[in-house]
Amino acid sequence: MTARINPKPLNELAVNGSAVEHIKDRSNYLRGNLVEDFQNPITGAISEDHVQLVKFHGSYMQDDRDVRLHRQDKKLEPAYSFMIRLRVAGGDLSADQWVKLDDISNRYGNGTSRITTRQALQFHGIIKFDMKNTIQAMDAALLDSIAGCGDVNRNVMCTPDPTLSRLHAEVFPWAQKISDHLLPRSRAYHEIWLDEAEGKTLVAGGEVEEIEPLYGKHYLPRKFKIAIAIPPFNDMDVYANDIGLIAVEESGKLAGFNVAVGGGLGFTFGRDDTYARLASVIGFCRPEQVLDVCFHTVAIQRDYGNRQDRKLSRFKYTLDRHGLDWFRQELNTRLGFALGKARAFEFETTGDRFGWRSTTDDLWHLGLRLEYGRVLDNDSHRLKSALRHIAEQNLCSFRMTGNQNLILTGVREDNIDAVENILHEHGYAADTSHLSGLRRNSIACVALNTCPQAMAEAERYLPNLISKLEVSLDKYGLCHDEIKIRMTGCPNGCGRSVLGEIGLIGKSPGRYHLYLGASFNGDRLNTLYRENLDETAILTTLDALFAAYAAQRRDAETFGDFVIRQGYISNQQAR
Known part of the structure; x- marks a missing residue:
């Protein structure tokens, strides 16, 4: 049984708490x-408070930012719609669920769905008056969007191949267990969208059960984000x-888990006090201890995280403000035991x-390569129709990956030809x-036209x-090199750009900051190399780097390691 920790009072919330805290x-x-x-x-639209809620x-x-100015000129309000993001621990969906979700995208969304970099699925283009119908259709597929966003633990990620080995089979269920253990307990979602009657649950003695025993009011x-990786593959970018x-x-x-804490990739241009940070490995826990470790780590962030400035409120800033030694002591005290020494591993x-x-x-x-997770039919292929067929x-189940790709799982050998024929008939090449290696390893966030950020x-x-x-x-001669x-x-940081060997972060329309030097296995961030480049400058800059890489690299040297060894980026900069 997990010990209950009573939340500490918010620090001067009434006076200094951010607007979202008051909401x-x-x-x-x-x-x-x-x-x-x-x-x-x-x-x-909905009110500003409810946009947050x-x-x-x-x-x-x-x-739709493509038509925002045109609608403004016509004295029309913006073309508002909603994105809904499912919570799918480990990215696991059955064939029946896939069909029902495809129906949702066609009936209520914009005709597409999108696999996210957190192994979830999201729909775009849902109008306000279809939100309830959409969520009820998701519920009919035994799925929900609780904690898909918001100031809670988000979708728990896990290496998506539980049948690859006995170890994989042991590890995969922990994603769902952790997700369930850290799920908000408020029944607001069920009352608002699923017409559950509002009521109060009583416990022994007639007291009203506490609504949020972990999260509080x-x-x-x-x-807050959690991911599980199985070496030698870091396909979850576990340090992020x-x-x-x-x-x-x-x-x-499965002997247990090494525990790393404090990763987070987002930052704010113009604020030097914000930064990307990779998680620090602090110890080892046995499988039966992992739920408590996650619970109490979340609780520490609940109690000590910055609630005044949301730019500084992620867990990484809490750790750096108080120090890793402080965190270890606080965690060990709450757990009632100390984490063990981290075990050896390699990604x-x-x-x-x-x-x-x-x-x-x-x-x-x-394993299928999807272009940035978008499931759609277009002029070159009809992948959406093929997957529905x-x-x-x-013929299979479906598992979404943290790199926006898709795995068709559980295919019988006598159905392999059927799967390949369906994909071929719809113009999609599974091979x-x-x-190019660059394209196979590329990731992009949604950005325009829908993301307001x-x-x-x-x-x-x-x-x-x-x-x-x-x-x-x-x-x-680099087309097939994995870059x-x-x-x-x-x-x-939604596309984890600061963990790309080449990272491009938008600064303004048509212009990007160029970052270089992340490691191939995800244990080193990249760093800023050139600022505010347009397309011509990006192509010219990378052409010169590719020429040098082809001529001067060592055997099996990755592009990220090369730019550091050659001094384009210092190892100290690339942290």
Whole structure:
């Protein structure tokens, strides 16, 4: 049984707490007046307070920025819509769920769905008056969007191949266990969207049960992220998380997890007190201890995180403000035991594996490369239709990866040809050998036209930029070399751009800061190399770097290591 820790009073919340803290304070555990606001027929938007509150229900309000100025000229309000993000621990979906989610994207969304960099699935373009129908359709698929966003623990990630080995099979269920253990307990979601009657639960003695035994009335200062990785693959970018759990194998079994804390990639341009940080490994815990370790780490952030300045409220700043030694002592005190010494491990890559692989249960799975997680039909292929056809025939299950790709799992050997034929008939090539290594390893956030934070394009632009970069790669014989490029439309880190060997972060329309020097296995950040580059400058700069890499690299030297060894970026800068 996990020990209960009573939340400490918020530090001068009434006077100095951020606006979002006050919204949470008066929300009645995430209810607010969301019911009335979503029924208001006068506008397609909701109030500013509820824009913050609805995040806890897994949704962001957005508008189509492509038409914003045109609508403004016409004296029309922006073209508001909502994005809804599912909570899918470990990215695991059945064939039946895939079909039902595809129906949602067609009926209520913009006809596409998108795999996120946290192994979740999100829908875009849902209008306000379809929100309740959408969430009820998700519920019919036995899925929800609780804690998809907001100041709570988000979707728990895990290496998505539990059938690859006995160890994988042991590790994978922990993602769901941790997700369930840290889930908000408020029934606001069920009352507002699923028509559950409002009521109070009584415990022995007639007392009203505490609504949020972990989060309290004010939840966390900011979002919180947890991921599990199984060496030698760091396909979850485990160091980018507030808690990173690294599976340790002994004698073919799961011995436990190395625990890393304090990762976070977002920062703010113009504020030197904000920064990206990789998680620090602080010790080892046994499997039966991991729920308590996660619970109490979240509770420490709840109690000590900055609630005045949201730019400084992530767990990484709490750790750096108080120190790792302080955190270890505080965690050990709450746990009632000390973490063990971290065990040896080694990561090789953060990338996904594509193509067919046999599994321990005598079945097969197929790793598919998706362009930035977008599931759609377009002029070049009809992947969305192909995946629906495969799901309708119940040929496999589906697992989403942390790199925005998809694995078709549980395929019987006699169904391999059927899966391949469906993909081929819909114009989709499962074989990735025709793609450059740069394209296979690329990640992009949504950015424009829907993200309100975006300063520049990402998902819509990076494919074209890579096509132009491939001219240089081909010239220098580098097309098939695995080089990792990531692009985001702002510095918030959704596409993990600061962990790309080449990172491009949008500064303004058509202009990007260029970062270099991250490691191939995800244990080193990149650092700023050039500022405010347009496309011509990006192509010219990278062409020269590719030429040098082809001529001067050592055997098996990765691009990130090369730019540091050659002095383009210092190792000290690249932290």
